[in-house]
Amino acid sequence: MSKRDYYEVLGVARDASEEDLKKAYRRCAMKHHPDRNPGDHAAEAAFKECKEAYEVLSEPAKRRAYDQHGHAAFEHGMGGGAGGAGYADMGDIFGDIFGNIFGGGARGGPRRGADIGYVMELDLEEAVAGIDKRIEVPTLVGCHHCNSTGSADGVLEDCATCHGRGQVRMQRGIFQMQQTCPHCAGRGKTIPNPCKPCMGQGRLEEEKVLSVKIPAGVDNGDRIRLSGEGEAGPPGTPPGDLFVEVRVRPHDIFERDGDDLHCEVPLRISQAALGDTIRVPTLHGDLELRIPAETQSGKVFRLRDRGVRSVRSRAPGDLYCKAVVETPVNLTQEQRELLEKFESTFVGEGARRHSPKASTFLDGVKGFWDRMTN
Structure with a gap:
C-alpha cells in the first residue's frame, strides 16, 4: 500500500511554517493517540502515520529531501543528509510537544x-x-491491595526484553533509534504474580x-x-x-458580560414621565436609583463598581440598569377614565412636542412619502 503524502496526512499546505506543522501534528496526534482510543487499531495506525510525517517535515534537511524526492528520499539509504542525529532527536521533539499532555514522549519511559x-x-x-x-x-x-505495584506479593523482576532499561533499540535502515519497551511499557519490570483485584495494573x-x-x-x-x-x-x-x-x-435578574452585570428595571408610565427614586437589586443588596423626569424606555443607568470583582485583576466591574417603561394592564374603571382624560390633552400639532420619538417617526414617514410621490 502506497504511503500518503506527508502534507496531506497533517492537513497543511506545502509552504506551512514550522509552527503550523507543530499545531497540525498536535491536533492529529491528540485525536488518534492510543490513550484516547484504546483497542482502536485504525487510530493507532493514523497516530503512527502523523508521527512519521511530522518527524520528516519538522526537520529542515529532511523536509527539503522529501520536497525534492518524496518518499523515495528515505528509501535505499537516500536522505543521508539529515544524518543519524536527526532521528535521535525525534524523541525529544515528540516529548516537547506531548510532555505536558500525556506525561512523557517516546523516550521518556512509562507515561x-x-x-x-x-x-x-x-x-x-x-x-x-x-x-x-x-x-x-x-x-x-x-x-491499596498491592500498594499500587500491581504485584500480589510485591515481587518485581527485570524485563527479559529490555533487561530492566525500559527502552529497546530499533534498527531502521542504517539508523538506530530507541523506543519504549513494548513488553513492559517502559517500566523495566515485569510482575510474576499479578494482583488479582487490579489484574496487575496497580490501579x-x-x-x-x-x-x-x-x-x-x-x-x-x-x-x-x-x-x-x-x-x-x-x-x-x-x-x-x-x-x-x-x-x-443563567440568572433570573442579571446577565453577566465579563466583569459587568446587566439588568432591566421596569417603570410605570408615571414614574418615567414624572421621575422617581426606586430601589434596584445588586448582588450585594439593594441600592437607590434616581429616575429623572421624562426618562425614555431603553435608557441605561450605570452604577459604578457594582458588578463582579475580577478573579484576575480584582478590579470591580459595573452594573448597567436598562429602563423598561411598561404599558399598564388590568386597569380599573377610574384608571381608564383618567387615562382617557389625559390622552384628550394631546391634540393638534402641539401634541408632538410631548413625544420625541413619535415626532421623529412622523417626520420620517412624511419625508418617505414625499420622496415616493416626487
Missing part, C-alpha cells in the same frame, strides 16, 4: 496518569463570591471525593487545576491532574 476534566455548575452568586465545593469524580486510583476504578476551592469572580469556561488529582499512573509513575471547568447557570 504518567491521564488528566481528567470535571464540569462544575455554579449559581451566579456562588461564582461572584467564591465557594468551597465537594465533588465526586470517577477515576483510577492506586490499588482501580473508584469515585474520589475532593474539596475544590472556587475563587471569587470566576466566569464561564474558567478552569481550576488540581495537580496530582487526575488518574493514577501506571506503577512507578505520577498521577495526572484534574481540571475543573466552571459553568455558571
